[in-house]
Amino acid sequence: MNRCPLCHADTAGRGSLHFASSCKAMQRLVIWRHDHINRGVYKFALDGGNDSHLEPQLASESDVPDLVIHFPGEDLFLDVSVTDPSCPSYAQGASDPNNPGNAARQRAQLKENRYLQKARELGASFSPFVMEMFGAFDKNAMEVVKKLVSSLIQWGVPEQPSDIMRRVVCGLAIRMHWGTAKIVNEAMCRAQRKILGIVLEDRRRQRTRGQGNGRFTR
């Protein structure tokens, strides 16, 4: 059994993939990746002339959507998430190479079950915005992307529609991959420090103790 040096979970031989999706020690950066994608969708919505709000406060709801976009004639609530199709906790078939996007579809269905009715009760529509960690967009996410692109075109952005589509898709995919790279890089650094017995201390505390400007202690 291979155990994660950070959270001690059984990594089931998944190596760095464990860090990027299910390591409990990396949850702060997993949330950062989520927020980074959410802000990307928000930015494209604003650029297309749509009033939008990140994590809006709803008077009577405990489940707050990640983002609401006020498209013409439609208030769209979004829930952004990233799935790892290689994660063994997914139902069988999620990582079936002959049926790509299964993990994203399963996550999207869970989100719809949880939020769709609540959104309708508030007079809004709802869409999950699920990306797989290897780059696939769920079909609901692609529908949102098409709406963003349509807004940008109608707003008069001076680019060809195909170029706008490429910019939105690549922009969001880069945010997701950059977030994953940031998680894995940080986890590898932490794991190496742990194996070597290096303790990274706050520099202010070190100065207070009169230990000079060194960053590491053993």
Ligand SMILES: [Zn+2]
């Ligand atoms: Zn872990």
